[in-house]
Each structure stands twice: as C-alpha cells, then as structure tokens.
Amino acid sequence: MTTSAVHPPGERLEPAHPSWPDATGHFGVFGGRFVPEALIAALDELTEAYRAMRVDPAFIEEFAALQRDYTGRPSPxxxxxxxxxxxxxxxxxxxxxxxxxxGSHKINNVLGQALLTRRIGKRRVIAETGAGQHGVATATAAALMGLSCTIYMGEEDTRRQALNVARMRLLGAEVVPVTTGSRTLKDAINEAFRDWVTNVETTNYVFGTVAGPHPFPEMVRDFQxxxxxxxxxxxxxxxxxxxxxxxxxxxxxxxxxxxxxxxxxxxxxxxxxxxxxxxxxxxxxxxxxxxxxxxxxxxxxxxxxxxxxxxxxxxxxxxxxxxxxxxxxxxxxxxxxxxxxxxxxxxxxxxxxxxxxxxxxxxxxxxxxxxxxxxxxxxxxxxxxxxxxxxxxxxxxxxxxxxxxxxxxxxxxxxxxxxxxxxxxxxxxxxxxxxxxxxxxxxxxxxxx
Amino acid sequence: MSRLQDTIAGARAEGRSALVAYLPVGYPDVDRSIAAMVAAVEGGADVVEVGVPYSDPGMDGPVIQQAVDPAVRAGVGMRDVLRAVQAVAAAGAVPVVMSYWNPVERYGVDRFAADLAAAGGAGAITPDLIPDEAGPWLAASEAAHLDRVFLVAPSSTDARLAATAAACRGFVYAASTMGVTGTRATVGDAAEKLVARTRAVTDLPVCVGLGVSNGDQAAEVASFADGVIVGSAYVRELLEGRGADGVRRLSEDLAAGVRRPVTVP
CATH class of the missing domain: 3.40.50.1100 (Rossmann fold)
Incomplete structure (x- = not known):
C-alpha cells in the first residue's frame, strides 16, 4: 500500500488538532519561549519560514520524495x-x-529542518544528541544537502555511544564533546544554544525533539x-x-x-x-x-x-x-x-x-x-x-x-x-x-x- | 519610584556612568561570595547584580559557568540570595537580583517579589524571560514596587526594542554582542548602535553588558551608555584566587573608568 493514497501529501503536515499550540507556541499552560532576547529574531524567522514552507507545494513534493526515496517511507x-x-x-x-x-525516526525531522535551513539561506547546522541518533540523522541530512555540521554531545554519551560518534565523523560532521554540568544530553543542549546565540546569523539549530522554545515543539511534531x-x-x-x-x-x-x-x-x-x-x-x-x-x-x-x-x-x-x-x-x-x-x-x-x-x-x-x-x-x-x-x-x-x-x-x-x-x-x-x-x-x- | 533609575540618574548628575557589578552567590562559598560583593561596592560599584546560581545557564560563558557550577552543587538557594541582597544594601549599593527564570518560578513569583522587597532588593534582571512570557512577574513586581529589567539584543527588531523597553522599569539591559557572557578584547560598535536604537524608543537609562573587563573598556562604554555592567571579569578574580581584594581592585579600576568616558573615534 502507499500512504499517499490515504493521506495526500498536501494534508500530511496539517495539525490533526488545530487547538494547540496557540500562535505563540503554548500548549495550554506549557511551551512558549523562555530564551534570551538575542534568539527571538531567529525563532521568529524560523516560525515564519516554516509556516510558509509547509504549505508550499514545491516543499511538500520535495519532502515527500525524500521520505520515499531516501528514508524509505512508508515504514511497514x-x-x-x-x-x-x-x-x-x-x-x-x-x-x-x-x-x-x-535507523530511527529521527531522520523524519532532520530532513524537514534541513530543507528549512536551506530555505532561510543558512549554510551551517548545529544539533544536540544524546544516544547519537539525532546527531547521526543531522549529520546525514547535512551531508546530503551540503551543509556544514557541528554536533554537541555530552562527553559521557560520547563514551556510551562511541559507534555513533564514529558514524557522525564519517558523515563529515564535527562532534564536540561537552564537558560541562552532567556531561549528558541536557548539557549538550545548553552548549548548542550557546553556539546558536553566538553564530545565529549563519547557523540554524536543528533541534531533535518536541521540546525547546516555539516553534520547535510544533515543527518537530509536524515533521514526525x-x-x-x-x-x-x-x-x-x-x-x-x-x-x-x-x-x-x-x-x-x-x-x-x-x-x-x-x-x-x-x-x-x-x-x-x-x-x-x-x-x-x-x-x-x-x-x-x-x-x-x-x-x-x-x-x-x-x-x-x-x-x-x-x-x-x-x-x-x-x-x-x-x-x-x-x-x-x-x-x-x-x-x-x-x-x-x-x-x-x-x-x-x-x-x-x-x-x-x-x-x-x-x-x-x-x-x-x-x-x-x-x-x-x-x-x-x-x-x-x-x-x-x-x-x-x-x-x-x-x-x-x-x-x-x-x-x-x-x-x-x-x-x-x-x-x-x-x-x-x-x-x-x-x-x-x-x-x-x-x-x-x-x-x-x-x-x- | 525606581531605585535603579534614581541611582543611575545620580551617577549621570555627577557626569559619569554607573558601575554595575555581577557576582554569583555561593562561589567559592556563600560567605565569601557576599564578602566579594561588599568589596565590589567598597571599590566603587553603584549597583550589584546578585546572581542566582542555576544548573543550566544557557546565556553564560565558561567563566561564569565555572563559578556557578559548584554553587549549584552546594545547594545554594534563594535564602542565601536574599542574605546577599541584604548585605549589598547594607554596604550602601543597590542590589538587583540576576536570575534565570526557573529558580524564581520554583520559589514562587509572588513570594520572591515580596521577600526580595523585604530584603532591600531593588528588583530583578531576568535574562531568559522575555516580556511576552512575563505576566506573573509584571504583576508581582508591580505589587511589590520592584524594578524589572529585560534584555535587548543587536538582533531585536525596532518593534521588540520598543515593547521590551516599555515593559522595563529601572533600566534597559543592552546585551551588546551576540553571544554568551565573557570578557572580550574589544567591545565593538554593536553596543553603541544598540544603545542608540534603544534610546530612540525609551527614556529609561540604558546599561551595557557582555564583554567589559577593564577600566579602559569601561571608559569606552561609559561614553555612550548610562551604566557599565561587568560580570565575568569580577568572577575571574575569584576563580584565580585573588578573592575580595582582587574584586575591590577591579572595582576601583572600573569605577575610575566610568568617570573618564572617552570619545571613540
């Protein structure tokens, strides 16, 4: 079977439940944006570009083709x-x-965000990773689309997941072990945000999950x-x-x-x-x-x-x-x-x-x-x-x-x-x-x- | 009334900018961090940002992270912060709390405002709270007559500059460079441009932070800003073992700097 027969590509990214998030990214009392003002312009840029992109027939077609021919969707x-x-x-x-x-669902999201990165004209992506799956997926998408890629990973996790560190490096990504705090995913996210606020003019942050400031929870959900x-x-x-x-x-x-x-x-x-x-x-x-x-x-x-x-x-x-x-x-x-x-x-x-x-x-x-x-x-x-x-x-x-x-x-x-x-x-x-x-x-x- | 605005206006009346010192509570321990704040005041700081240690300081560079991390692990909390606020007030400067939002929310926004006012604090600076999300804090600070300082950045649109400044009381914090806290060799012209853009939309004082580490840089910033905010350079004095004496000497250097504003070519 093909899912496109059941869900035409044009409908695929439309929210099933239109009541959340609200226009500023709130899911009931949750969500929103608790970030330094310096990042607001970039988050606004992402939000606007994403909203335009998801109804753009050219994007919908390109995204669907990537999912089919590159990811191997639909998964059985x-x-x-x-x-x-x-x-x-x-x-x-x-x-x-x-x-x-x-090897995981992470590729669904990064292909969407990599296309978005290209659309807003940025040439560098950064990402956090815990187990390494999101890092590998981001490095993969960056290799595919010719983007420079830096992955932040807690030092503790680079040891636990050495295989994925090697995969990311094979794919051409720079892997930065994070030695602050608990040296795990939480600290990798902090470090990625620090990179982003410093290099936001050239860099897009490809966030790996449905957390973080608006629009990430909504955007990642829509891609997943x-x-x-x-x-x-x-x-x-x-x-x-x-x-x-x-x-x-x-x-x-x-x-x-x-x-x-x-x-x-x-x-x-x-x-x-x-x-x-x-x-x-x-x-x-x-x-x-x-x-x-x-x-x-x-x-x-x-x-x-x-x-x-x-x-x-x-x-x-x-x-x-x-x-x-x-x-x-x-x-x-x-x-x-x-x-x-x-x-x-x-x-x-x-x-x-x-x-x-x-x-x-x-x-x-x-x-x-x-x-x-x-x-x-x-x-x-x-x-x-x-x-x-x-x-x-x-x-x-x-x-x-x-x-x-x-x-x-x-x-x-x-x-x-x-x-x-x-x-x-x-x-x-x-x-x-x-x-x-x-x-x-x-x-x-x-x-x- | 606004104690921060009055203090900065007082400095302006003396033909200088105000010196704002940041130090986190709890490094190397609570007592010595408070002694360092008092020393900063003795050396000439007009305002002390009393820093609340936080486990995930996403806007801070390595210097401040290094000092805050042990304070977090030692369990330093809002009670210690309020004690530091009292000590700074007793030393004759204006204390303003600098906190990421979650510790305030966890303590209770209304309770924080009431206790901060009772301790003699002028208000709070909230680096990861934008006015759009600040409803409870706007109300609580209003009720407790506290100043509230939000940040503007070089990337802020004119509309956001205006809205953010309108939500501030005390002063507007101009985060001069795109990046995290830390000392820098040069301050750059982004700060001056940001101050000019901010002045176009508000009558509040505009203070500049991120990157200033010595008297010469302070003098440079003082030529266009109402206040000069210094953080990492103070923290470095403690990290490198020079203690309260080092903090006092740095304050003296910076206090001299804000009194000889230079014209940047």
Whole structure:
C-alpha cells in the first residue's frame, strides 16, 4: 500500500488538532519561549519560514520524495504474535521506524529542518544528541544537502555511544564533546544554544525533539506526525479497526508525538507514553519526567521537569541514553494535564527484559529506547487481555545498543555464550518485572508529586 | 519610584556612568561570595547584580559557568540570595537580583517579589524571560514596587526594542554582542548602535553588558551608555584566587573608568 493514497501529501503536515499550540507556541499552560532576547529574531524567522514552507507545494513534493526515496517511507507495520504471547495474548503491531535510513525516526525531522535551513539561506547546522541518533540523522541530512555540521554531545554519551560518534565523523560532521554540568544530553543542549546565540546569523539549530522554545515543539511534531498518519491508515487497512492503545517511549517525546498526533482526535484510542524509570521512580534515579517531575522551565519552554527545591535541574538516569533527559516536550505535559494521554514509568530492568524478548521471539533487535514501549505493551496487554489491539512505535533499531545489552546480559565476557544466556527463556523475569514494586512505587510517586 | 533609575540618574548628575557589578552567590562559598560583593561596592560599584546560581545557564560563558557550577552543587538557594541582597544594601549599593527564570518560578513569583522587597532588593534582571512570557512577574513586581529589567539584543527588531523597553522599569539591559557572557578584547560598535536604537524608543537609562573587563573598556562604554555592567571579569578574580581584594581592585579600576568616558573615534 502507499500512504499517499490515504493521506495526500498536501494534508500530511496539517495539525490533526488545530487547538494547540496557540500562535505563540503554548500548549495550554506549557511551551512558549523562555530564551534570551538575542534568539527571538531567529525563532521568529524560523516560525515564519516554516509556516510558509509547509504549505508550499514545491516543499511538500520535495519532502515527500525524500521520505520515499531516501528514508524509505512508508515504514511497514509488523504483527508480532510471538512477542504478544507474553503480553496477555493481545494483538500487537509494531510501527517499524527502525527500518528507516539511519535507523530511527529521527531522520523524519532532520530532513524537514534541513530543507528549512536551506530555505532561510543558512549554510551551517548545529544539533544536540544524546544516544547519537539525532546527531547521526543531522549529520546525514547535512551531508546530503551540503551543509556544514557541528554536533554537541555530552562527553559521557560520547563514551556510551562511541559507534555513533564514529558514524557522525564519517558523515563529515564535527562532534564536540561537552564537558560541562552532567556531561549528558541536557548539557549538550545548553552548549548548542550557546553556539546558536553566538553564530545565529549563519547557523540554524536543528533541534531533535518536541521540546525547546516555539516553534520547535510544533515543527518537530509536524515533521514526525507522518509516523501516526501512516500507522493509522495501515492498521485500519490491515486489521479493519483502530487500535485500543498506541504506545511509545518518551524522552523528549518526538517519536511519541509522531505516532500519537493522528490518533488524538480518536477518543477511543488510549495514548500511552512510557518514560524511563531507571532504577525505579521511587529510587530517585530515573528519567520519568511526567511521572516524577513538576512543572517548570527548562531549555526554552515550560513543561514538566526533574528539579530540586531550588529550581535546579536534577540529573536523570536511564540505561537508554536517548531517554536520559530531565525534561519533556510541552505537548506531552499538556496531553497529560488534560487527560488525553497517560504516562507510565518503565524500569531499566523491565525495558531490558522486553528488549531480550523481542530479539528472541521476533528476530528484531530494538533500540533500548523503544524497548521501554515494548515493556509498556507487555503490561498493558495483560491489563486489557486477548481482545486488545495495541500499536507500538518501534522508534529505532538496536545496533547502537549491542554493547550495552551485552554488558547487561553478561554476554560479552564469555568465550562460549549459551543460547539465551542471560535471557531467561521461560520469561519468568518478565512476569516478575511487570508487577515489580518499582513500577508501583513509581506510579505512587508520580501521583503524589 | 525606581531605585535603579534614581541611582543611575545620580551617577549621570555627577557626569559619569554607573558601575554595575555581577557576582554569583555561593562561589567559592556563600560567605565569601557576599564578602566579594561588599568589596565590589567598597571599590566603587553603584549597583550589584546578585546572581542566582542555576544548573543550566544557557546565556553564560565558561567563566561564569565555572563559578556557578559548584554553587549549584552546594545547594545554594534563594535564602542565601536574599542574605546577599541584604548585605549589598547594607554596604550602601543597590542590589538587583540576576536570575534565570526557573529558580524564581520554583520559589514562587509572588513570594520572591515580596521577600526580595523585604530584603532591600531593588528588583530583578531576568535574562531568559522575555516580556511576552512575563505576566506573573509584571504583576508581582508591580505589587511589590520592584524594578524589572529585560534584555535587548543587536538582533531585536525596532518593534521588540520598543515593547521590551516599555515593559522595563529601572533600566534597559543592552546585551551588546551576540553571544554568551565573557570578557572580550574589544567591545565593538554593536553596543553603541544598540544603545542608540534603544534610546530612540525609551527614556529609561540604558546599561551595557557582555564583554567589559577593564577600566579602559569601561571608559569606552561609559561614553555612550548610562551604566557599565561587568560580570565575568569580577568572577575571574575569584576563580584565580585573588578573592575580595582582587574584586575591590577591579572595582576601583572600573569605577575610575566610568568617570573618564572617552570619545571613540
């Protein structure tokens, strides 16, 4: 099938729900612009150029061609019955963003922003990256369109994700390890903003998620919503009805917004965001921003964030570098507050069990980020039972995570690895994990916050 | 009434610009940071920007980051900031809080305004809060009779300059260069142009920050601005171990600078 038959290109970027954000980028009480005045002109320029571009037939055609011929869209949906046996027998379909060029959903957004960069006449792009997926995608788009590219990455993350650092450099990007603060994604964003305010005349900031100041949350959502637009049509065509729930992992939240947006008007479809619960929200070592955080201002927008009593951002913890972020996009905060979406924490252990399960039951190695959504599907499938139909966004592939997974499962330091070593094939740990005290404690913490 | 505007006008009446010193609370610790602020006043600062440490200071360069980071880790909070405000007022200068927005919001906007006024603070400078998002602060500062200072930048449109200046009370902060805080070899002509554009839309004093580090640069800026704001150079005195004495000497140099404005060719 081709999605263009269901969603003509001209409609693809139009918001499903026109009531947010408002003209100045507010999603209810969230969003907006909390940035130095020096950046306002650049943000206004981006906003105007983007609004003109998204209704420009030439852009729409070029963007659609890139998505088709370069990214490989539409990405398929895949039913995973072997995996679903462990999820209460619910029917589970995966949206395969892992099959995109560069290996994740991030390419959807950067191609749009790279075209926008060219349109406003700038020749240099900068970006932040955590796991490296957005950095790789940005470096890829820069190589494709002949733009100079600098990627800021926390020094800690450059070590955790050395493979992606090499990929970015192969693609011609300069990778700058960030040594300030916690040396992770949050500090990479600070450093990228500092670069931008200094070089704004020549440089565009290709922001990687649906956070940051207006217009980034709206623009990135619009570039990512192709995920849900396609998946909604695909599920209708293949199954004949809408899913009962749509699940996605949430760090900043771009893949989740990408798959949620088309379903927001479908009142019967539950939208479930899975946050990184780390060692458990009760432990304080997590990245579950909505579950365990409070509203505040970080990186240019009002949203939920992890902060202490002085308003200082608290360092987040997650086995997944891509979810290891103490903030979240303002639209998620809004969807949470109005009750349209629900957000649940998934611990490192639960995510890794789901990771192993998908590998062994379906022959798909997911990104650890996406494994959080898979773990959520196991829990929700059991809650809803065998009649349930779940759609899970498999936002990325796990090649980059092989080393982390090997360490987690103890596979790397053995001469002979037994099949399934470290992965309990009778799935007892998974049964245990989904009813673990961590998850329960996490939800309690969230409700009391 | 506006204490900042009165103070700057007083300096103008003496035929000079005002000297505005920035120092963050909590480096190397709270007591010594307050001693440094007092020393800055003794050396001739008219106004002290009492800096609230913040974990994500996106507008600050490496010098200020280096000082603020340990203060954040030490848990320095608004109570320490208010103590510094009291000390600066007692030393005879006008204290104005400089804070990224989230620490204020977390403390509570109305509570912050009331406590700041009670501590003798003149108001606050908010580098990542634009008037468009400042509704609660506009109301709270109004109710507590506090000054509020927003920033303008070389990239600001004329319309934004006018709207921002209209929302300010006390003075308008002209962020002279596109970039983060830090000392620079030359101040450049962007600052003078920005001050001229700002003066065209407001009668408020215009103070210039970003880049000034010595008396000669202060003199240069004093030739076209009502106040000269110095931050990183003060912080460097502390980072390099010269302590309150170093701060006092720097203030003396800068205070002499703002009293001999030069005409830039």
């Amino acid at each position: 949906i895949t039913e995973v019955p072997g995996f679903a046996e462990h999820a209460g027998g619910a029917r589970i379909w995966l949206k395969r963003e892992d099959l995109n060029h560069t 919503r192709v995920i849900g637009d396609e998946a909604r049509a695909q599920v209708l065509e293949r199954v004949g009805r809408l899913p009962d729930a749509v699940l996605a992992c949430v760090g900043g939240g771009s893949n989740a917004i990408g798959i949620f947006t088309a379903f927001v008007p479908d009142d019967g479809v539950r939208l479930v965001g899975l946050e990184a619960g780390g060692d458990g929200v009760g432990s304080g070592r997590h990245a579950a921003t909505i579950t365990g955080g409070t509203p505040g201002v970080l990186h240019g927008a009002r949203s939920y964030l992890l902060q202490d009593e002085n308003g200082q951002t608290v360092e987040s913890h997650s086995i997944s570098a891509g979810l290891d972020y103490p903030g979240v996009g303002p639209e998620h905060s809004h969807l949470h507050d109005i009750g349209r979406a629900e957000y649940r924490p998934v611990t490192d252990a639960e995510a890794m069990e789901a990771f192993a399960l998908l590998c062994r039951t379906e022959g798909i190695i997911p990104a650890i980020e996406s494994a959080h959504a898979l773990a959520g599907a196991i829990t929700l499938g059991k809650e809803l039972g065998p009649d349930a139909l779940l759609l899970v966004n498999l936002s990325g592939r796990g090649d980059k995570d092989v080393e982390t997974a090997s360490r987690w499962f103890g596979l790397g330091d053995r001469e002979h690895v037994e099949p399934g070593a470290g992965m309990d094939t009778d799935q007892q740990p998974i049964e245990g994990a989904v009813t673990s005290g961590d998850a329960v404690a996490g939800q309690d913490a969230g409700e009391s916050a």
